[in-house]
Amino acid sequence: MYSxxxxxxxxxPRNMGRMENPDGIGKVGNPVCGDxxxxxxxxxxxxxxxxxxxxxxxxxxxxxxxxxxxxxKGKTLDEALKITKKDVVDAVGxxxxxxxxxSVLAADALRAAxxxxxxxxxxxxxxxxxx
Amino acid sequence: xxxxxxxxxxxxxxxxRVMEAMKPFFSEKYGNPSSLYSxxxxxxxxxxxxxxxxxxxxxxxxxxxIFTSGGTxxxxxxxxxxAFANKKKGKHIITSxxxxxxxxxxxxxxxxxxxxxxxLPVDNKGFVSVDKLEEEIRNDTILISIMHANNEIxxxxxxxxxxxxxxxxxxxxxxxxxxxVGKIPVDVxxxxxxxxxxxxxxxxxxxxxxxxxxxxxxxxxxxIHGGGHERNLRSGTENVSGIVGFGKAAELAAxxxxxxxxxxxxxxxxxxxxxxxxxxxxxxxxRKRRLPNNVNIGFKFIEGESLILELDFSGIYANTGSACxxxxxxxxxxxxxxxxxxxxxxxxxxxxxxxxxxxxxxxxVLEVLPNVVExxxxxxxxxxxxxxxxxxxxKEQSHKH
Ligand SMILES: Cc1ncc(COP(=O)(O)O)c(C=O)c1O
Ligand SMILES: [Zn+2]
Numbered sequence: 001m002y003s004x005x006x007x008x009x010x011x012x013p014r015n016m017g018r019m020e021n022p023d024g025i026g027k028v029g030n031p032v033c034g035d036x037x038x039x040x041x042x043x044x045x046x047x048x049x050x051x052x053x054x055x056x057x058x059x060x061x062x063x064x065x066x067x068x069x070x071x072x073k074g075k076t077l078d079e080a081l082k083i084t085k086k087d088v089v090d091a092v093g094x095x096x097x098x099x100x101x102x103s104v105l106a107a108d109a110l111r112a113a114x115x116x117x118x119x120x121x122x123x124x125x126x127x128x129x130x131x
Numbered sequence: 132x133x134x135x136x137x138x139x140x141x142x143x144x145x146x147x148r149v150m151e152a153m154k155p156f157f158s159e160k161y162g163n164p165s166s167l168y169s170x171x172x173x174x175x176x177x178x179x180x181x182x183x184x185x186x187x188x189x190x191x192x193x194x195x196x197i198f199t200s201g202g203t204x205x206x207x208x209x210x211x212x213x214a215f216a217n218k219k220k221g222k223h224i225i226t227s228x229x230x231x232x233x234x235x236x237x238x239x240x241x242x243x244x245x246x247x248x249x250x251l252p253v254d255n256k257g258f259v260s261v262d263k264l265e266e267e268i269r270n271d272t273i274l275i276s277i278m279h280a281n282n283e284i285x286x287x288x289x290x291x292x293x294x295x296x297x298x299x300x301x302x303x304x305x306x307x308x309x310x311x312v313g314k315i316p317v318d319v320x321x322x323x324x325x326x327x328x329x330x331x332x333x334x335x336x337x338x339x340x341x342x343x344x345x346x347x348x349x350x351x352x353x354x355i356h357g358g359g360h361e362r363n364l365r366s367g368t369e370n371v372s373g374i375v376g377f378g379k380a381a382e383l384a385a386x387x388x389x390x391x392x393x394x395x396x397x398x399x400x401x402x403x404x405x406x407x408x409x410x411x412x413x414x415x416x417x418r419k420r421r422l423p424n425n426v427n428i429g430f431k432f433i434e435g436e437s438l439i440l441e442l443d444f445s446g447i448y449a450n451t452g453s454a455c456x457x458x459x460x461x462x463x464x465x466x467x468x469x470x471x472x473x474x475x476x477x478x479x480x481x482x483x484x485x486x487x488x489x490x491x492x493x494x495x496v497l498e499v500l501p502n503v504v505e506x507x508x509x510x511x512x513x514x515x516x517x518x519x520x521x522x523x524x525x526k527e528q529s530h531k532h
Contacts, residue, residue: 013510016509031517033473058434062510
């Protein structure tokens with residue numbers, strides 16, 4: 001049902017855990033519905049210097065959480081904002097149709113974390129509104 | 132790696148003795164039981180012997196046993212068959228909110244056809260209230276359908292009491308006994324049931340065969356019309372090899388189930404005690420009046436589908452009522468009906484034990500399970516509570532009451 005890639009990320013999640021004093025946090029999902037992801041970022045020179053996640057959810061939710069941290073690490077904020085749900089799904093080697101909804105979380109959480117960072121920083125940062 | 136199958140409520144392996152019994156009926160004794168020559172009568176005879184064995188297991192007469200393709204068909208035949216045959220008398224049906232979908236969905240479909248259905252609530256252990264049931268009976272109630280034991284949480288319903296009431300009030304009574312026949316004693320006379328569903332593959336028989344017990348004199352219409360097989364209630368050339376296997380499984384169960392149930396209860400209770408040592412866990416379903424093979428534990432802060440996958444990596448095959456593992460993406464209706472909060476339904480884990488499971492298997496599960504739960508909790512953002520969601524969750528809960 002799941003690709004080897006997804007299983008690998010589920011079993012050996014990258015960048016997993018809580019981050020102390022993050023520059024931005026994205027919290028998406030709701031325990032009532034089943035999947036919740038917290039994504040933490042540290043920013044240096046407008047790039048994602050460090051990233052961590054915590055996820056309550058199925059293997060698809062955990063695997064896509066893990067893979068997006070690898071995809072986003074080192075990217076500029078604008079580059080990171082361009083990561084789509086489809087990119088995430090492709091990066092884990094596809095998902096069964098019924099599991100597609102579980103993969104939205106990852107891209108949403110990353111976006112929410114970046115927005116949180118920009119809000120905290122004030123609007124002085126690079127192109128806050130146009131993404 | 133050790134392989135521990137603990138999903139016997141989903142299906143069971145075919146007992147090797149059942150396999151043996153079935154073998155001749157594929158390419159040796161392949162005659163059609165409806166044919167008159169002696170060769171085909173071998174098949175007919177074997178089929179009727181199987182019918183006797185099923186009847187013996189449930190204390191009915193063999194002429195009251197109708198072979199079907201399985202539990203789902205038997206449930207459909209009982210509910211739609213009785214509803215259609217008795218619609219002049221009334222249009223009201225009473226069932227419970229924790230029935231298998233093979234009962235609930237026919238009921239919902241009948242509602243679209245103009246019938247009215249009452250879905251009884253259950254208490255927090257999954258028990259139907261007999262008093263409440265009695266209150267819901269109307270003059271136009273034609274059928275009561277309450278399962279013997281629940282497939283998810285193992286609750287054994289007060290079928291004898293309900294049967295007595297149904298009999299007094301002259302209402303047909305059906306019970307889905309898919310999870311009990313061959314596991315605990317089932318007696319259609321003691322239970323006062325008019326219709327009872329059995330499935331072959333849940334009792335070490337083959338898949339695709341089951342039976343519906345139909346008490347003599349019950350007004351019921353067939354769903355499948357044709358050559359008039361099975362007392363006109365289920366046309367179509369019979370699944371002879373399957374029926375023979377099913378019969379063999381019934382014969383073995385009659386002999387072995389008491390001892391097996393005692394053995395399973397010990398394993399079950401040890402598994403429950405062991406699993407509950409894990410923090411933030413609880414038992415779904417009752418302690419007493421519980422199926423001998425059912426264990427259903429809830430774990431907070433983690434999700435069932437990932438639990439199942441993790442256990443699978445260790446060779447343990449179990450089940451969950453989580454939304455993310457279901458085709459409908461809805462959490463189990465049974466766990467919801469016993470009052471679990473949505474976020475609590477996600478982390479439920481069901482083990483259903485069976486013949487091959489040993490003490491060593493329970494040890495192995497109890498060795499693996501704490502690590503698996505711990506690993507997933509390390510990934511989860513929730514450690515001690517649902518954090519900032521807690522308030523919103525409480526609010527949601529109070530809305531419902
Ligand atoms: C209580 C109950 N009823 C009915 C069924 C359906 O039986 P079958 O798979 O034989 O159609 C099941 C199987 O999951 C069950 O557990
Ligand atoms: Zn999911």
